[in-house]
Amino acid sequence: xxxxxxxxxxxxxxxxxxAAANAxxxxxxxxxxxxxxxxxxxxxxxxxxxSFSATPYRGDATGQIYTLNNNKLLAEIERGTKPTIxxxxxxxxxxxxxxxxxxxxxxxxxxxxxxxxxxxxxxxEQQIFENVTDYQLSDDGHWLAYRFDEKVDKxxxxxxxxxxxxxxxxxxxxxxxxxxxxxxxxxxLKDKTTHTINSVFSYAINTIGNELLVSQSYPDGSDNQVALxxxxxxxxxxxxxxxxxxxxxxxxxxPTKNIAAFTLGNYVNDDMRRRDHQLKLWQNEQLTDIxxxxxxxxxxxxxxxxxxxxxxxxxxxxxxxxxxxxxEKKYTDQASLFDYDTIRGQKGLNVWHNNDAEIKPREKQQWxxxxxxxxYQAVYHLNGKQVAQLSTVDMPSVALNTNRxxxxxxxxxxxxxxxxxxxxxxxDYYAVDVKTGKRSAIINDxxxxxxxxxxxxxxxxxxxxxxxxxxxxxxxxxTLTKAIQATFxxxxxxxxxxxxxxxxxxxxxxxxxxxxxxxxDIWAFDVKTLKATRLTQGKENNTxxxxxxxxxxxxxxxxxxxxxxxxxxxxxxxTEIAKLNLADNSVSxxxxxxxxxxxxxxxxxxxxxxxxxxxxxQFPDFYQTDFSFNKxxxxxxxxxxxxxxxxxxxxxxxxxxxxxxxxLQGVLIKPAGYKKGDKVPVVxxxxxxxxxxxxDFPKMELNHRPNFPMFTSNGYAIFLPDIRxxxxxxxxxxxxxxxxxxxxxxxxxxxxxxxxxxxxxxxxGYQSAFMITQTDMFKAVVSGAPVSNMTSAYSGIRLKxxxxxxxxxxxxxxxxxxxxxxxPELYIENSPVFFADKVNTPILIMFGDKDDAVxxxxxxxxxxxxxxxxxxxxxxxxEGEPHHLKKFPNQVDxxxxxxxxxxxxxxxxxxxxxxxxxxxxxxx
Numbered sequence: 001x002x003x004x005x006x007x008x009x010x011x012x013x014x015x016x017x018x019a020a021a022n023a024x025x026x027x028x029x030x031x032x033x034x035x036x037x038x039x040x041x042x043x044x045x046x047x048x049x050x051s052f053s054a055t056p057y058r059g060d061a062t063g064q065i066y067t068l069n070n071n072k073l074l075a076e077i078e079r080g081t082k083p084t085i086x087x088x089x090x091x092x093x094x095x096x097x098x099x100x101x102x103x104x105x106x107x108x109x110x111x112x113x114x115x116x117x118x119x120x121x122x123x124x125e126q127q128i129f130e131n132v133t134d135y136q137l138s139d140d141g142h143w144l145a146y147r148f149d150e151k152v153d154k155x156x157x158x159x160x161x162x163x164x165x166x167x168x169x170x171x172x173x174x175x176x177x178x179x180x181x182x183x184x185x186x187x188x189l190k191d192k193t194t195h196t197i198n199s200v201f202s203y204a205i206n207t208i209g210n211e212l213l214v215s216q217s218y219p220d221g222s223d224n225q226v227a228l229x230x231x232x233x234x235x236x237x238x239x240x241x242x243x244x245x246x247x248x249x250x251x252x253x254x255p256t257k258n259i260a261a262f263t264l265g266n267y268v269n270d271d272m273r274r275r276d277h278q279l280k281l282w283q284n285e286q287l288t289d290i291x292x293x294x295x296x297x298x299x300x301x302x303x304x305x306x307x308x309x310x311x312x313x314x315x316x317x318x319x320x321x322x323x324x325x326x327x328e329k330k331y332t333d334q335a336s337l338f339d340y341d342t343i344r345g346q347k348g349l350n351v352w353h354n355n356d357a358e359i360k361p362r363e364k365q366q367w368x369x370x371x372x373x374x375x376y377q378a379v380y381h382l383n384g385k386q387v388a389q390l391s392t393v394d395m396p397s398v399a400l401n402t403n404r405x406x407x408x409x410x411x412x413x414x415x416x417x418x419x420x421x422x423x424x425x426x427x428d429y430y431a432v433d434v435k436t437g438k439r440s441a442i443i444n445d446x447x448x449x450x451x452x453x454x455x456x457x458x459x460x461x462x463x464x465x466x467x468x469x470x471x472x473x474x475x476x477x478x479t480l481t482k483a484i485q486a487t488f489x490x491x492x493x494x495x496x497x498x499x500x501x502x503x504x505x506x507x508x509x510x511x512x513x514x515x516x517x518x519x520x521d522i523w524a525f526d527v528k529t530l531k532a533t534r535l536t537q538g539k540e541n542n543t544x545x546x547x548x549x550x551x552x553x554x555x556x557x558x559x560x561x562x563x564x565x566x567x568x569x570x571x572x573x574x575t576e577i578a579k580l581n582l583a584d585n586s587v588s589x590x591x592x593x594x595x596x597x598x599x600x601x602x603x604x605x606x607x608x609x610x611x612x613x614x615x616x617x618q619f620p621d622f623y624q625t626d627f628s629f630n631k632x633x634x635x636x637x638x639x640x641x642x643x644x645x646x647x648x649x650x651x652x653x654x655x656x657x658x659x660x661x662x663x664l665q666g667v668l669i670k671p672a673g674y675k676k677g678d679k680v681p682v683v684x685x686x687x688x689x690x691x692x693x694x695x696d697f698p699k700m701e702l703n704h705r706p707n708f709p710m711f712t713s714n715g716y717a718i719f720l721p722d723i724r725x726x727x728x729x730x731x732x733x734x735x736x737x738x739x740x741x742x743x744x745x746x747x748x749x750x751x752x753x754x755x756x757x758x759x760x761x762x763x764x765g766y767q768s769a770f771m772i773t774q775t776d777m778f779k780a781v782v783s784g785a786p787v788s789n790m791t792s793a794y795s796g797i798r799l800k801x802x803x804x805x806x807x808x809x810x811x812x813x814x815x816x817x818x819x820x821x822x823x824p825e826l827y828i829e830n831s832p833v834f835f836a837d838k839v840n841t842p843i844l845i846m847f848g849d850k851d852d853a854v855x856x857x858x859x860x861x862x863x864x865x866x867x868x869x870x871x872x873x874x875x876x877x878x879e880g881e882p883h884h885l886k887k888f889p890n891q892v893d894x895x896x897x898x899x900x901x902x903x904x905x906x907x908x909x910x911x912x913x914x915x916x917x918x919x920x921x922x923x924x
Contacts (some may be wrong), residue, residue, distance in 0.1 A: 022671070024646040027713035029896060031060035031511050031645065034049075035700030038622070043601045044089035047608030049074075049121050050622070051083040051092050056637060060886065064636075065119055065559075068608065068624050075124050077117045078216050087139040091189070092119045095782055096128070113149055118189075120694045133182055138209040143231055143400075143887045145212060145856050147207060148180035148196075156242070160178060166814045173245035173267045175201075182219045187229070195235050204251040205231070213260050213282070215248035221267050227284070228260075234609070241280075244268070249277065250305040252314070259283045259316050259382075261290075261297055261307075271824040272301050273373065275324050279305075279380075281314075290380050292318045292435070293389045293890055302373045303685055308402040309553075312382055314432070315402060317375035320393065357417040358802075365802030377433060388437035395439065398432055407431045407456025407626040409449070410439055421804040422812050422819075431456045431472055440472045447497070451504040453511040454556040458527050460514045462501030464924060465489045467516050480516070486520040486539070496727045496810070496817030505547040508582075509556030520544050522565075522580070535585050542571045545578065548755050550602045557566070557582060562627075565601055570717065573653065573694035577611070577629070589630035595696035596620075602614055610635070614697040615649050616708075617642065618668060639700075646672030650713025650824025651694050656744040658724040659736040664692040664815055666721030666741050670750070681755035681906040682717045682745060684778075690720035702895040704761045704784045704846070704884050710899065715907070717815045719745060723767070728823070730769040730815040731830040738767075739775055754779060755906040761785055762854065762883065766832075769862060772843060773835035780905035782898050784846045785883055787814070788862035789834075790827040793855060796822045800852030831869040836865035844901050846894060848881025872916065 004240075027310040034056055041052040048068055055061040066073055080094035094905065096115040098106075106112055116132035118124070129135075135146035184200035187193075198797040201217040212229040226241040226248050233478040245267040252261045277299040279290040292298065303317035329336075329345035336342045339740040350360045358366065377390040377398045382607050391398045419426060429450050430439040434561035442450050442459040450461035459470045466493045467488055481488045488510020493499045505522050506517035520538035525531070536545040546562040557563065560583040567589065568575040577591035577599060591597040591611065595618070601610040608628045615622035619639045626898045639735070658664045665689060673681055685706055698708040708718045721741035726733035738758075745751035756777065760768040761784030771788040772778060787793045796805045809827070811818040816826050828834050844864065847859040859875060866873035878890045885891045903909040 010791045011802075017758055021431055024644060026672070027645045027647070027709050029702070029710070029892065030531045031641075032700055032710065034641065036062075037700075038636070041601065041610075041622075042083050042085050042092075043086055043603055043608070043610060044085045044605040045606070046089050047603030048604030049085055049089045049092065049612065050624075050635060051081060051085060052890070053094070054082045055081070057099075060100050061097070063092075063096075063117070065092050065121065065310055066923050067121065068635065071633055072622070074120045074121065075126065076529045077126065079118065080117055084137065086141050086433065088141045090121055090141040090145075091137055092121060092248060093117070093135060093137055093144075095132075099462055108421070116146055118144065129185075129187075133180070135334060136203070136205050138205045138231075138921075139207050141210040142189055143205060144187040144214075145203060145896060146185055146187075147203075148185050149182055151345040161865075172219070173220070173224075174219070174270070174386065175247070176270075176272055177745070184214060186212065186229075186235070198231065202251055204253055204260075206253040206260065208258055211258065213248075213253070214250050214261065215246075215251070215262075217247050217833050219246040220320075224265065224267075226262070232715040240282065248280075249301050250303065251647055252305040252919070254309055255307055257311060259311075261305055263301075263305060263316075265301060266733055271325060272754055274325060277301060277323075279316055281751065282378075290316070290387060292312070292378060294318075297320055300373060302377060303375050306400075306402060312405075312655060313402065315400060316379050316380065316586050317400050318389075322716050326739045339768055347699060357414075358540075359421065359797075359804055361797050361799070362420075362802035362804075365800075378437075381435065386435070388433075388435060389648050390432050390434070390437050395428075395430060395432075397427075401553050401555065404454070405434060406454065406556075407452060409442075409452045411449075416445065416634065418809065420850060422806040422810050424807050428461075429461075430566065432461060442470060442472065445898065447556050448500055451507070451514065453507050453514065453527070454509055455511040458514070458517070459510060460504060462488070465499060467501060467525075469514065469525065469530070471527075478530055480514075480530060480532065481518075481523075484518075484523070486523070487519065488516070491519060494725050494727065494815070495812065496815055497812070505553075506549075507556045509558055511556070515547070515557070517546065520570075522547065528797040533585065535580055535582075536551070536565070536587055537690070538567070538880060542569055544568045544570055545580075547580075548577075548599050550599065557569075559583070566598075568692075571665075573696070591632075595693070615695050617647050618695060619697050640896075646713045647709050648672050648718075649674050653694060654719075654721075654741070654744055654748070657723070658722075658740070659726060659733040660724070662724055662725065663723040664737065664741070666719055667691050668695050669708060669712050669718045670751070671715050671717055675718075677749065679749060679752040679755075680717050681715065681902070682719050682742075682751045682758070683711055683757045683902060684719045684721065684738070684742060685759050685764075686721050687762075688759065689722045691722050693720055702891045704894070706759055706898065707895065709893075711902075714899075717750065717901070718743075719751075725815050727815050728826050731767070731832075732774065734767045735774045738771060739777060739914060742777060748801055753777075757781065757902045759784075766814075769843070769845070770830065770832040773832045773838045776840050778841050780902055781841055781843045782846070782901060783843060784833075785848070785856075786845065786862065787850055788832050788858045788865075790831045791820060791824070791859065793858055794827060796855045796858075797834070797848075799852055818868050833861050833865045834870065836862065837869040839866060839869070841871075842905055844874050845877065846876040846878070846897070848878045848883065848885060848890075850880050851883050853883040874918075 004709050036054045036056050038052040039055045043050050054064050055062045058654045060079050063077030063082050064117050065075045077094045094117045096117045098112045113131040116129040116135050118127045123653050130151045132146040133149040178599045181199045183198040184193045199536045201215045203214040205212050210231050215226050217224050221244050223241050224246045228238045230236040248262045249265050250263045260282040262280050263277045264280050265275050269275040281288050297317045297318045298321050307317045329342040345568050352360050378386050395410050397411045399409045400854050410432040412425040413427040414428040426447050427446040430440040450459045452459050466479045469478045469480050472703045488501050502517035507514050516523045522535045523797045526535045538545045545565045563580045565578040565580050567578045571704045574594050575596045577597045578589045581586050595613045597609045597613050609625050610622050612620035621636045623632045623634050652668045654668045656667045711718050723734050723737050746753050757780045758768045758778045759782040765784045765786035768781050769783045772781055794809050808814050845859045847856040849856050863873055863875040900912040904911045
């Protein structure tokens with residue numbers, strides 16, 4: 001006879017089973033390694049195939065392909081990265097990189113080679129091609145071309161015969177050092193036959209898929225040629241150009257026709273910067289030259305080449321011919337050793353002159369990144385065979401959108417290069433005629449980017465706290481927003497600089513209306529009558545509407561177009577998705593709830609959309625839908641392990657007052673297992689505005705900031721408060737705001753007042769370093785890359801940009817608003833180093849000693865001042881690191897030390913040895 005369980009026993013067993021099922025582990029650092037992110041997402045043009053690389057924070061990536069007709073995972077590709085889908089969507093190609101272990105253990109990284117993995121989207125069949133440098137799939141999926149990087153045995157490569165050594169190489173035309181050639185393998189993907197073309201430098205398959213253009217280059221240059229190869233069984237070859245040293249750097253096929261453009265140079269001139277390149281056009285079996293409008297201009301090696309989508313315009317770059325290179329003086333004989341000019345020719349010197357437009361670090365940075373190989377935009381009109389110069393030496397920039405047929409937005413910052421050092425970025429803006437290159441002035445000395453109508457007749461910009469409309473035909477300027485009861489100026493702007501507007505949504509395609517953002521709504525202004533129409537009703541419910549632009553090159557909206565909008569509730573913080581019908585100005589919500597929704601992709605030629613939804617506990621997986629959004633379907637489930645961990649409570653919004661009484665909010669995330677009435681340790685992480693992160697899934701990585709779930713899973717609450725600043729007094733105003741915010745947590749009975757820590761990096765690193773000179777509220781602080789002395793940092797250099805730091809204090813983030821000479825007392829007042837003796841809070845300072853934003857000795861200054869004052873200060877100097885830690889070992893190390901630091905001071909755990917004894921410098 002079977003034993004009978006009593007009702008009480010049944011309940012106990014059920015409860016125990018339920019508790020066991022619900023028991024979740026606290027997150028550990030090693031668990032973070034496994035969390036994946038979708039990188040290089042690709043959606044096929046027909047909307048049937050979705051692919052990306054599922055990349056863990058630490059480990060080997062896995063390429064994934066989904067078929068969207070059934071949302072099934074078609075294939076997984078070990079170590080697959082950077083997927084590409086051909087136009088017909090019958091193939092997905094992945095670059096298969098070496099395993100992480102191989103990367104970490106191989107000393108000579110040059111020996112590591114990539115493979116190509118090709119996946120058939122119909123059958124799921126995979127093909128692997130080893131040692132692939134680069135590749136191209138034909139649009140129809142019939143052909144694959146890839147360059148084969150064959151591993152060469154070093155002994156074989158270094159063995160030269162006596163005959164080879166004695167050969168006269170004086171007549172050789174050598175390629176540039178970085179120009180690598182490989183054999184090109186052409187694969188017929190239908191029958192898997194192959195054809196090899198040797199010594200290929202550049203290549204491209206035409207869009208029709210029946211021809212291949214190649215540039216072949218050889219070590220001595222004698223047999224160099226550009227050839228056209230028919231993609232058929234015979235691979236018939238037509239040599240277009242055959243001369244010693246010739247090379248095609250860029251190749252661009254017409255989007256629909258059998259027309260090719262390419263830039264042609266010759267290694268005969270071994271000076272890459274002064275080598276003339278010609279622009280060639282292969283059309284109707286003939287090769288012709290496209291000349292620059294200015295005869296004294298030429299094309300350089302790095303010039304870009306791009307067709308418009310309709311194939312009517314070919315955009316290329318050119319530049320004025322450079323002056324003859326100055327010959328370097330070198331020691332050649334006994335007399336040259338004592339020659340002044342030759343000796344001084346070996347000097348290492350930069351002359352900083354007061355009349356220089358830019359200081360030398362900025363000039364050097366701009367030279368290396370932009371000016372050394374500076375090119376200017378030009379266009380060739382295929383039908384009229386006309387060439388127009390679009391950007392010029394005195395107006396060097398145009399915002400290229402190849403879909404714009406009438407005008408482009410041009411700009412020049414040349415008159416304002418000096419002002420960048422203290423006043424920020426300004427430029428003169430123009431409308432540039434695509435057909436002729438003629439330009440019309442929009443506005444000069446302007447800090448923001450204007451919006452240009454599709455026709456080019458009108459431009460809109462924000463000036464004097466209002467939106468202005470300029471008719472470029474008669475230069476008449478009209479104020480659009482003066483009589484409207486709405487906020488068009490950014491009311492969160494608390495910098496000592498010009499207040500920006502909220503921006504522009506775009507234009508109607510016929511240029512009859514410009515769509516403008518206010519704080520909450522989208523407004524349409526008629527360019528003729530100036531009549532305003534409010535298209536959304538966001539102000540009434542505190543919702544901010546913004547157009548979702550999935551096609552960044554879209555020129556204008558149709559009059560009856562239905563636009564997708566993001567709808568963010570500025571009080572409750574959720575971001576939903578809505579539609580705006582321009583035909584009747586009706587708005588309807590299509591994705592809503594207490595989450596953050598983002599529409600991320602649309603198939604180019606199909607009614608297929610991908611979106612994500614996320615919360616603090618929900619990873620932003622991908623969903624698919626059509627434009628109705630009626631029946632969304634989930635596609636991915638990248639990180640199911642989220643449910644295995646004690647992640648933390650749902651975030652809550654906490655309201656408090658800013659330094660000036662303004663209503664502010666912060667996001668509080670209580671620890672997992674929190675019970676009402678518990679007073680818990682809190683780590684405050686901040687920068688400026690943070691409450692918009694209410695529904696964000698946290699980044700699962702280790703870097704300069706706390707990993708939120710690591711803390712909320714291990715007994716801490718995380719608090720993300722908004723901070724506001726007073727111009728001239730950023731330190732004291734942010735301190736008072738932080739005190740108010742943190743005190744609210746204490747008053748609510750959530751924060752243990754003896755267990756509150758503070759962590760910030762960069763600008764927040766400065767704030768946290770300053771706050772502890774004013775208050776003892778915080779029991780431990782971790783400050784990353786802080787400025788500690790504004791008087792010394794004021795005239796420092798931002799190494800990455802080469803800019804002087806003066807702009808940061810006078811008009812930028814540091815918000816002093818005056819020069820050091822005008823208000824030295826403000827610089828001292830806001831510098832924590834001057835008040836180091838007032839600090840009673842333990843502080844851990846972290847810097848990379850190659851910080852390219854903040855001079856790392858700012859951390860040294862503060863540490864030395866605190867040390868001299870006998871304070872509890874520890875300094876972490878990460879060698880070779882920039883402003884944010886980049887090296888994985890350092891990211892992990894700092895994250896562990898940060899946790900150990902807070903565990904000791906906020907939880908009372910034993911201090912780690914490095915905290916009590918430091919670490920001696922030992923170098924073997």
